[in-house]
Structure formats: structure tokens, C-alpha cells
Amino acid sequence: MRLDWGIASAQAPADGRGSRWKERARGAVWAGALGLLAAVLAVQAERAGREGAVLARRSASLDRETERLRRSNQSLRDEIRALETDPVYVESFLRRWKMVGGGEKLIE
Numbered sequence: 001m002r003l004d005w006g007i008a009s010a011q012a013p014a015d016g017r018g019s020r021w022k023e024r025a026r027g028a029v030w031a032g033a034l035g036l037l038a039a040v041l042a043v044q045a046e047r048a049g050r051e052g053a054v055l056a057r058r059s060a061s062l063d064r065e066t067e068r069l070r071r072s073n074q075s076l077r078d079e080i081r082a083l084e085t086d087p088v089y090v091e092s093f094l095r096r097w098k099m100v101g102g103g104e105k106l107i108e
Helices: 016-084 085-097
Strands: 002-004 007-009
Touching: 016 085
Parallel strands: none
Antiparallel strands: 002 007
């Protein structure tokens, strides 16, 4: 018996049966290793798929929020422009806040 790296290995019989046994054992080890690798990769792929779906939902939500904020900003820009240039709008705005002009009285 000869020891290689702490693993016992028997010398093969003269008829070659030991060699076939070693090949089969080696093949079984490789098949097991490949099976384990396939299982690990399948778990990782499933996890990546779930994370991708979460990120897609989050991205869609952020896109909707961005669009809502763009519309809100445009509305505010329009209001600023109207306050700067449209005296009728300014008067209606002030009246909504119950402000009165000179010589006017507020009646509620």
C-alpha cells in the first residue's frame, strides 16, 4: 500500500479490475461534483431572478414617481409664469386667499 497526500491507494491487480474501479470512482466523484455545482448554480439563478424582479418593480415605481414630480414641477412653473405675467390670475389668486384691494371690504 502506498500513501499519496494522506489518501491510501492500493496497487491495481494484474487483471486491470482495480484500474476500472478507480475510473468508475473518479467518474462518480466528478458526477457528484458537477451535480453539486449544478444545484448551487440553480439556487443562485433563482435568487438572481427574484432580485431582478424586485429591482424591476422598484425601477418602475421610481419611474412613476419621477414622472409625477415632473408634472408637478411643470405645474409650478406654469403658476409662476402666470403670477409674473397675468394680472387676472394674480387677482384671482389673491382673492382665493381672502385678500382685498384698496377701498374694498371683505364680506364673509
